[in-house]
Amino acid sequence: MQIIDGKAVADEIKKEIALEVAEIKASGGKTPHLVAILVGNNGASETYVANKVKSCEELGFNSSLLRFDPSITESELLAEVKKVNDNDDMDGLIVQLPLPDHINPDKVMETIDPRKDVDGFHPINIGRMAKGLPAYISATPQGVLDLLERYNIETSGKHCVVVGRSQIVGLPMSILMQRNTKIGNCTVTLTHSKTKDLPAVCATADILIAALGRPEFITAEYVKEGAVVIDVGLTRVEDSSKKSGFALKGDVKFDEVAPKCSFITPVPKGVGPMTIVSLMKNTLLSAKGVIYSK
Ligand code: GUN
Numbered sequence: 001m002q003i004i005d006g007k008a009v010a011d012e013i014k015k016e017i018a019l020e021v022a023e024i025k026a027s028g029g030k031t032p033h034l035v036a037i038l039v040g041n042n043g044a045s046e047t048y049v050a051n052k053v054k055s056c057e058e059l060g061f062n063s064s065l066l067r068f069d070p071s072i073t074e075s076e077l078l079a080e081v082k083k084v085n086d087n088d089d090m091d092g093l094i095v096q097l098p099l100p101d102h103i104n105p106d107k108v109m110e111t112i113d114p115r116k117d118v119d120g121f122h123p124i125n126i127g128r129m130a131k132g133l134p135a136y137i138s139a140t141p142q143g144v145l146d147l148l149e150r151y152n153i154e155t156s157g158k159h160c161v162v163v164g165r166s167q168i169v170g171l172p173m174s175i176l177m178q179r180n181t182k183i184g185n186c187t188v189t190l191t192h193s194k195t196k197d198l199p200a201v202c203a204t205a206d207i208l209i210a211a212l213g214r215p216e217f218i219t220a221e222y223v224k225e226g227a228v229v230i231d232v233g234l235t236r237v238e239d240s241s242k243k244s245g246f247a248l249k250g251d252v253k254f255d256e257v258a259p260k261c262s263f264i265t266p267v268p269k270g271v272g273p274m275t276i277v278s279l280m281k282n283t284l285l286s287a288k289g290v291i292y293s294k
Contacts, residue, residue, distance in 0.1 A: 001259060001260075001264065002151070002262065002264075003263075003264060003266055004151055004230075004263050004265045004270060006143075006265055006266075006269055006271055006272065007273045009146065009147060009150050009273075010143075010273035010276070010277045013146065014058065014277055017277070017280055017284060018059045021059055021061065022060060024287075030091070030288075031061065031062050031287070032061045032062070032091050032092070032280075032283045032284050032286070032287035033089055033090050033092070033287070034052070034056050034062075034063050034064075034091065034093075034094070034279070034280075035063070035065075035084050035090045036049050036052055036063070036064070036065050036093075036094050036095075036096060037068070037081070037084075037093070037094070037095040037096065038065065038066070038067050038068070038096050039067075039068045039069075039072060039099055039100060040068075040069070040070035042098065044236060048096065049065060051276055052094070052276055053065055055276045055277075055280055056280070059280055061280065062089075066080065070100045072103075073102075074104060074107065074108075077095075077099075077108060078107065078111045081093065081095065081108060081112055085111075085112065085113040085116060091116065091118075091283055091286040092118035092282060092283035093113075093116045093117070093118070094119045095108050095109070097168075109122055110122060110123065114136075115286065115291075116286060118279055118282035118286055119136070119138055119279070120135065120136035120137050120138035120282065121138060121167070121168070122136075126167075126172065129172060129176070130175050132179055132181075134290075134291045134292075135291060136285070136286075136291060137282075138168055138169070138278075139274075139275045139276070139278035140168065140232060140271060140274075140275045140278070141173045141176050142274075142278035142282075143271055143274025143275050143277065144209065144230055144232065145176060145183045146274060146278070147230070147265065147270075147271065147274060148230075149183050151263060153207075153263060155177065155184060155185060155186050155207065156185040156186075157185060157186075158186050158187070158206035158207050159187050159188075159189070159204060159205055159206050159207070160174075160177045160178075160186035160187070160189070160207040160209065161188075161189045161201060161202050161204065161205035161207070161208050161209070162177070162188065162189070162190050162211065163191050163198070163202065163208070163209065163210045163212050163218070163251070164210070164211035164212035164232075166213075169232050170190065170192075170209075170211045171190070173209055173211065173232075174188050174190040186207065189201060189204075189205075198222070199221045199222045202218070202222035203221065203222060203224050204224065205227055206224070206227060206228065207230070208223060208224075208227050208229050208230070209230045209232060210229070210230070210232060210233055210251035210252050211232035211233065212251055213233055214235070214251060215233065215249035216252065217251050217252075218231075218253060219256060219257065220253070220256040220257055220260060222257075223261065224260070226260075226262050227260065227261055228261065228262055228263045228264075229263070230270075230271065231250040231251055231252040231265050232250075233249070233250040234248055234250065234268075234271075235248070235249050235250075235251075236248060236249075248267060248268050249267065250265075250267030250270070252264070254267070
């Protein structure tokens with residue numbers, strides 16, 4: 001059994017990006033600029049956005065954090081998104097989710113210019129991804145693809161079971177794993193809360209991707225001997241022994257599942273660190289005009 005070290009891979013890719021950005025700057029090119037919009041003060045969102053801004057600093061990107069009170073109206077927020085759309089210096093825009101209940105996230109996502117949608121949540125980017133056209137691919141699924149690639153894990157012809165059909169992870173993950181690409185060509189089963197006999201379905205997976213957001217849900221009975229297990233879950237659970245008052249738990253019960261696997265991602269330091277790296281990669285692609293020409 002090999003533990004997939006997401007932190008090490010993420011650090012390696014970060015170095016590659018930082019080097020490229022330094023070269024771009026030295027030759028007078030465009031410094032990538034990521035904008036994050038944060039509405040309200042959800043604790044987890046605060047942490048995620050702070051980490052994204054910190055990564056920008058580390059990699060030599062410019063960043064802008066636009067914070068708004070939770071009382072902002074939907075139309076006011078859409079107007080702020082449009083301002084970023086119209087600002088040529090700003091290459092990428094993310095609006096951190098979840099948003100307050102009175103704001104429709106789909107409306108917000110659809111207002112972001114697809115050419116700046118580095119989260120890959122706009123229907124145009126999701127549609128282009130499904131068709132195999134150049135598109136921003138959402139950060140977590142892209143991070144999983146990069147981990148599989150860097151560990152030389154064969155995916156072609158394998159049965160991949162994805163648990164969870166979220167728009168951010170499960171759905172795009174299932175589309176990506178069946179594409180005719182180097183990491184792809186799987187036979188994919190997308191499972192969800194209505195799937196019958198989930199343990200038996202999961203136990204047929206060569207590659208099991210858990211993205212349902214329920215801590216330690218996937219136990220040994222869900223896993224075939226020799227499977228590759230990718231744990232996308234990251235849930236805060238109360239833990240009074242920690243200074244922060246919480247611990248981060250994955251969707252996989254690591255101690256009992258790991259001995260059955262050929263490869264497994266831990267939590268933390270598995271998929272998590274890859275997510276920000278993918279966002280940075282997308283922002284760099286935007287600044288370079290790779291996906292959509294400028
Ligand atoms: N909330 C949880 N994950 C994400 C993400 O990847 N992007 C945005 N914008 N919000 C999130």
